[in-house]
Amino acid sequence: MSTHRESTGAKPRWNEREAELLAVTLRLLQENGYDRLTVEAVATEARSSKATMYRRWPSKERLVLAAFIEGTNCSEVAPRTGSLRGDLLHIGTVICEQSSEHASTMRAVLMELDRSPELAEAFETEFVLQRRKVFDEVLSAAVERGEIDAAVVTGELHDLLAGYLVFRFLVSGRPPTKKTVVSLVDDVLMPSLTRNRRS
Amino acid sequence: MSTHRESTGAKPRWNEREAELLAVTLRLLQENGYDRLTVEAVATEARSSKATMYRRWPSKERLVLAAFIEGTNCSEVAPRTGSLRGDLLHIGTVICEQSSEHASTMRAVLMELDRSPELAEAFETEFVLQRRKVFDEVLSAAVERGEIDAAVVTGELHDLLAGYLVFRFLVSGRPPTKKTVVSLVDDVLMPSLTRNRRS
Amino acid sequence: MSTHRESTGAKPRWNEREAELLAVTLRLLQENGYDRLTVEAVATEARSSKATMYRRWPSKERLVLAAFIEGTNCSEVAPRTGSLRGDLLHIGTVICEQSSEHASTMRAVLMELDRSPELAEAFETEFVLQRRKVFDEVLSAAVERGEIDAAVVTGELHDLLAGYLVFRFLVSGRPPTKKTVVSLVDDVLMPSLTRNRRS
Amino acid sequence: MSTHRESTGAKPRWNEREAELLAVTLRLLQENGYDRLTVEAVATEARSSKATMYRRWPSKERLVLAAFIEGTNCSEVAPRTGSLRGDLLHIGTVICEQSSEHASTMRAVLMELDRSPELAEAFETEFVLQRRKVFDEVLSAAVERGEIDAAVVTGELHDLLAGYLVFRFLVSGRPPTKKTVVSLVDDVLMPSLTRNRRS
DNA sequence: TCATAAGCGAGACGGTACGTCGTGTCTTACG
DNA sequence: CGTAAGACACGACGTACCGTCTCGCTTATGA
Numbered sequence: 110m111s112t113h114r115e116s117t118g119a120k121p122r123w124n125e126r127e128a129e130l131l132a133v134t135l136r137l138l139q140e141n142g143y144d145r146l147t148v149e150a151v152a153t154e155a156r157s158s159k160a161t162m163y164r165r166w167p168s169k170e171r172l173v174l175a176a177f178i179e180g181t182n183c184s185e186v187a188p189r190t191g192s193l194r195g196d197l198l199h200i201g202t203v204i205c206e207q208s209s210e211h212a213s214t215m216r217a218v219l220m221e222l223d224r225s226p227e228l229a230e231a232f233e234t235e236f237v238l239q240r241r242k243v244f245d246e247v248l249s250a251a252v253e254r255g256e257i258d259a260a261v262v263t264g265e266l267h268d269l270l271a272g273y274l275v276f277r278f279l280v281s282g283r284p285p286t287k288k289t290v291v292s293l294v295d296d297v298l299m300p301s302l303t304r305n306r307r308s
Numbered sequence: 309m310s311t312h313r314e315s316t317g318a319k320p321r322w323n324e325r326e327a328e329l330l331a332v333t334l335r336l337l338q339e340n341g342y343d344r345l346t347v348e349a350v351a352t353e354a355r356s357s358k359a360t361m362y363r364r365w366p367s368k369e370r371l372v373l374a375a376f377i378e379g380t381n382c383s384e385v386a387p388r389t390g391s392l393r394g395d396l397l398h399i400g401t402v403i404c405e406q407s408s409e410h411a412s413t414m415r416a417v418l419m420e421l422d423r424s425p426e427l428a429e430a431f432e433t434e435f436v437l438q439r440r441k442v443f444d445e446v447l448s449a450a451v452e453r454g455e456i457d458a459a460v461v462t463g464e465l466h467d468l469l470a471g472y473l474v475f476r477f478l479v480s481g482r483p484p485t486k487k488t489v490v491s492l493v494d495d496v497l498m499p500s501l502t503r504n505r506r507s
Numbered sequence: 508m509s510t511h512r513e514s515t516g517a518k519p520r521w522n523e524r525e526a527e528l529l530a531v532t533l534r535l536l537q538e539n540g541y542d543r544l545t546v547e548a549v550a551t552e553a554r555s556s557k558a559t560m561y562r563r564w565p566s567k568e569r570l571v572l573a574a575f576i577e578g579t580n581c582s583e584v585a586p587r588t589g590s591l592r593g594d595l596l597h598i599g600t601v602i603c604e605q606s607s608e609h610a611s612t613m614r615a616v617l618m619e620l621d622r623s624p625e626l627a628e629a630f631e632t633e634f635v636l637q638r639r640k641v642f643d644e645v646l647s648a649a650v651e652r653g654e655i656d657a658a659v660v661t662g663e664l665h666d667l668l669a670g671y672l673v674f675r676f677l678v679s680g681r682p683p684t685k686k687t688v689v690s691l692v693d694d695v696l697m698p699s700l701t702r703n704r705r706s
Numbered sequence: 707m708s709t710h711r712e713s714t715g716a717k718p719r720w721n722e723r724e725a726e727l728l729a730v731t732l733r734l735l736q737e738n739g740y741d742r743l744t745v746e747a748v749a750t751e752a753r754s755s756k757a758t759m760y761r762r763w764p765s766k767e768r769l770v771l772a773a774f775i776e777g778t779n780c781s782e783v784a785p786r787t788g789s790l791r792g793d794l795l796h797i798g799t800v801i802c803e804q805s806s807e808h809a810s811t812m813r814a815v816l817m818e819l820d821r822s823p824e825l826a827e828a829f830e831t832e833f834v835l836q837r838r839k840v841f842d843e844v845l846s847a848a849v850e851r852g853e854i855d856a857a858v859v860t861g862e863l864h865d866l867l868a869g870y871l872v873f874r875f876l877v878s879g880r881p882p883t884k885k886t887v888v889s890l891v892d893d894v895l896m897p898s899l900t901r902n903r904r905s
Numbered sequence: 906t907c908a909t910a911a912g913c914g915a916g917a918c919g920g921t922a923c924g925t926c927g928t929g930t931c932t933t934a935c936g
Numbered sequence: 937c938g939t940a941a942g943a944c945a946c947g948a949c950g951t952a953c954c955g956t957c958t959c960g961c962t963t964a965t966g967a
Contacts, residue, residue, distance in 0.1 A: 142422055142423065143419060144419075144927095147926090147927060147928085148927080148928070148929085149927075149928090152940090152941095156940080157939080157940075158939070158940045158941060158942080159928090159929080159930095159940095159941090159942085160929095160930085160931085160939075160940080160941085160942095161938085161939065161940075163928090163929065163930080164938090164939095167929090168928085168929080169927090169928070169929090212422070213422040216418045216419050216421065216422060217419060219415045219418060219419070219478055219479065220342065220415045220416060220418070220419045222415065222478075222481075223341065223411070223412045223415060224341075226481075229481045230481065232481075233480055233481050237479065237480050261495070263491060263495060265472070265488060265491055265492050265495065265496065266496070268472055268475050268476055268480065269468060269471070269472050269492070269496060271471075271475055271479070272468070272470075272471035272472040272473070272474060272475030272476070272479075273464070273467055273468050273471040273472070274471070275471060275474060275475050275479055276467050276470055276471030276474050276475070277467055277471070279418055279421075279474075280418065280436065280470070280471075280474055281432055281436050281467065282421075282425075282428045282429065282431075282432045283432075289464060292462060292464050293464050293468070296460070296462060296464065296500055296503075297464065297465070297468060297496060297497075297500040298496075300499045300500045300503040301495055301496040301499045301500060304495075304499040304503075343948095346947090346948060346949085347948080347949075347950085348948075348949090351919090355919085356918080356919070357918070357919045357920055357921090358919095358920090358921095358949090358950080358951095359917095359918075359919075359920080359921095359951085359952085359953095360917080360918060360919070362950065362951080363917075363918085366950090367949090367950080368948090368949075368950090540820060540821075541817065542922095545921085545922060545923085546922080546923075546924085547922075547923090550945090554945085555944085555945075556944070556945045556946060556947090557923090557924080557925090557945095557946090557947095558925085558926085558943095558944075558945075558946085558947095559943080559944060559945075561924065561925080562943080562944090565924090566923090566924080567922090567923075567924090610820070611820045614816045614817045614819065614820060615817060617813045617816060617817070617876055617877065618740060618741075618813050618814060618816070618817045620813065620876075620879075621739055621809070621810040621813060622739065624879075627879045628879065630879075631878055631879045631880075635877065635878050659893070661889060661893055663870070663886060663889050663890050663893065663894065664894070666870055666873050666874055666878065667866060667869070667870050667890070667894060669869075669873055669877070670866070670869035670870040670871070670872060670873030670874070670877075671862070671865055671866050671869040671870070672869070673869060673872060673873050673876075673877055674865050674868055674869030674872050674873070675865055675869070677816055677819075678816065678834065678868070678869075678872055679830055679834050679865065680819075680823075680826045680827065680829075680830050687862060690860060690862055691862050691866070694858070694860060694862065694898055694901075695862065695863070695866060695894060695895075695898040696894075698897045698898045698901040699893055699894040699897045699898060702893075702897040702901075741953095744952085744953060744954085745953080745954075745955085746953075746954090749914090749915095753914080754913080754914075755913070755914045755915055755916080756914095756915090756916085756954090756955080756956090757913075757914080757915085757916095757956085757957085757958095758912085758913065758914080760954095760955065760956080761912090761913090764955090765954085765955080766953090766954070766955090
């Protein structure tokens with residue numbers, strides 16, 4: 110019954126060589142930041158050439174966006190710690206760790222977003238929604254377990270958590286710590302989710 | 309050598325001419341975006357010259373940062389609507405409006421932040437803390453009025469509100485609306501601040 | 508790094524495009540003088556770009572030097588009028604005419620010579636020696652014809668003729684005329700070369 | 707019978723301060739060459755200011771010209787060795803020595819000459835004619851002594867000697883030596899001046 | 906003796922060119 | 937045919953210098 114497709118998921122968006130080019134891009138991006146990164150450097154480093162790069166990605170911006178999305182691909186499924194609080198902490202911690210690697214890259218990507226709606230949509234789809242899905246699954250599970258009411262689940266909550274982390278990482282110079290994440294979950298998210306309930 | 313004061317903390321931060329240059333910078337920034345902005349264009353527009361620009365701000369990046377901070381200077385005091393909820397809504401709405409004007413500029417500024425810790429610190433001091441102060445005043449007032457316990461006031465709350473707005477504006481393509489702000493205040497912030505109380 | 512050949516001694520000194528760029532340079536040089544000449548103008552005029560110019564010649568100075576040498580390339584062989592006096596007059600007249608076109612360019616080139624010994628050597632080799640060779644051939648021919656003794660041929664004579672013309676053109680404001688050249692040849696050079704002889 | 711004028715010669719063209727500024731200019735000129743010289747540097751070095759410089763000399767070019775003329779002021783009278791040959795050798799040697807100090811400055815001055823006829827005329831009057839006068843006096847004395855015929859004295863001879871020296875100094879990279887000057891006088895100038903005479 | 910003006914230092918300013926660098930397009934030669 | 941290599945046009949960057957200008961400060965004179 111098994112097909113011969115090697116990976117049954119989505120079509121392998123980039124072939125091996127392309128993935129390598131993106132990997133080099135991502136590395137140089139983290140080492141040098143967005144505008145000290147040059148397409149030429151990526152090509153040289155990867156023993157490729159500028160023409161090859163531009164044949165695949167029409168601009169530096171698109172190259173960086175692709176590298177970022179590829180580099181932050183979170184294919185892991187939703188956590189199942191058994192409790193809402195545990196799941197939220199897990200999510201917060203994981204995003205926290207991931208973001209620390211990619212903070213400067215993400216800043217660069219953000220800049221690109223107002224270049225074209227197309228880019229912004231790609232980012233929203235590939236990056237934001239992917240993470241939101243995990244969050245929604247956690248909340249759904251909690252509802253099923255009866256931990257929270259379905260009514261309290263609003264779209265804002267994910268944006269709130271994600272926004273908090275983004276803010277600490279990208280805007281203020283104070284990256285979140287395990288402690289602040291715990292505080293956030295216990296003092297804000299949980300109270301919000303369990304409001305109208307008797308503790 | 310040159311005297312790029314900018315962050316020496318002296319009082320009259322920019323003189324009249326400098327403020328004018330920054331205003332032109334900000335305008336062109338909003339019209340063209342960060343990297344279609346050229347220092348030469350700013351100088352020409354302001355009937356100045358590149359040398360004059362660079363005498364004051366050592367790079368395009370610093371110029372843009374200065375223009376942004378100057379352009380978003382919120383000197384207004386904390387709102388006094390008389391209730392915590394009213395104040396929070398007011399803050400949310402104001403930040404919301406301001407950010408919508410400066411979203412693309414802010415993206416550009418964020419990019420600059422990982423160029424040097426010095427820039428990041430300047431941004432934190434000049435921009436973030438300035439807004440945080442307003443927020444803290446609102447909470448303090450609420451404590452004084454007895455609306456909330458002093459114990460529930462943690463540093464995370466401001467980052468949460470700011471982060472939410474930033475996220476909606478800059479990261480996801482879905483700018484916040486009045487409705488989402490209300491939802492945020494009523495469903496998240498207020499429950500968190502009044503937890504452990506009987507409504 | 509970059510390959511500024513220019514004085515490697517290889518044969519085909521400049522390719523077609525390079526010769527064109529030098530021609531434009533020389534023209535603008537004569538029209539505007541050295542320091543009203545801009546590299547950008549040369550590039551624009553030649554539908555090229557500054558980068559292309561600087562890839563070939565590392566500075567404005569070197570560009571001008573190259574253009575001058577190329578523009579004054581005297582590949583013509585020594586004149587053969589049959590008599591020493593005729594040859595000398597011919598040489599004098601030709602140098603005279605050439606110099607009149609390039610006087611201001613030559614002033615500019617002279618200025619560059621004390622920038623580096625390398626430049627000075629290039630100039631000596633490419634420009635001065637090239638002309639001196641013609642002069643020496645004329646004298647040798649005269650010796651062979653028995654017009655003069657080999658003993659009277661010293662190195663000073665060429666410098667004297669060249670120096671006279673240079674002086675009249677570049678230093679004093681009185682360019683030489685056909686008449687002064689005749690006078691020079693008849694009253695100075697010929698007496699010197701035929702001294703110790705009975706007319 | 708003596709007046710109270712301190713120096714009975716021409717009016718003191720520059721006052722003390724101005725002479726000092728010119729001296730600094732000349733020194734920096736010799737140290738750095740024309741275009742590495744900046745008016746600002748002269749002012750700073752002389753504890754003066756650009757405004758003061760420009761109040762006196764309307765441009766860098768004029769400043770350099772003034773400094774050069776001041777620095778090469780040859781007020782010494784014509785030599786009187788008693789013989790034409792001795793006088794010529796003396797002149798040649800002196801010019802030779804002077805020029806060696808000012809070669810690079812003179813190159814710079816030459817460049818300026820085609821900026822305006824006014825400059826060229828000033829140079830001709832202040833520099834060239836001053837030296838030519840000495841030369842003419844020597845020839846006149848020789849005529850009076852009966853060493854040479856008045857008929858052989860043409861204007862070309864001075865230009866020839868000066869041109870030779872200039873050429874060796876400024877154009878070719880081979881400065882004249884005592885030996886070449888002797889050779890020039892004995893093999894060229896003297897034969898020319900004594901032509902048509904029986905030795 | 907004090908005030909008012911002229912000259913000076915310091916240095917900011919508008920302007921312009923320099924020389925460098927990166928992007929994105931293009932051509933050439935290789936495998 | 938796709939690729940590595942790299943030249944090319946374009947255009948912005950940040951620097952340097954010119955020549956003009958405005959400031960205060962000092963000094964030299966006139967009431």
